[in-house]
Amino acid sequence: MNMLGADSTRTASTACWDCDFRRDFDNTFLGICTWFEAHGKGPNKDIPPALVEKGCKHWKKKQR
Numbered sequence: 001m002n003m004l005g006a007d008s009t010r011t012a013s014t015a016c017w018d019c020d021f022r023r024d025f026d027n028t029f030l031g032i033c034t035w036f037e038a039h040g041k042g043p044n045k046d047i048p049p050a051l052v053e054k055g056c057k058h059w060k061k062k063q064r
């Protein structure tokens, strides 16, 4: 199948890299997830390697 308009961007679209809640702070390896602080759920957290490529259910499109 080679349908015109097929969604070929899906693979990385919900990774933490593209998430609005991810921040780069000093001395963080993969970045920090700010979702927790933004929602009053506790401090920011390091993004774990197992999550960074696939994101989580709170993923939000990064604002430019």
Ligand code: SF4
Residues within 6 Å of the ligand: 014, 015, 016, 019, 020, 021, 022, 032, 033, 034, 035, 047, 051, 054, 055, 056, 057, 058, 059, 060
């Ligand atoms: S863990 Fe979830 S909310 Fe946090 S940066 Fe990754 S996708 Fe976004």
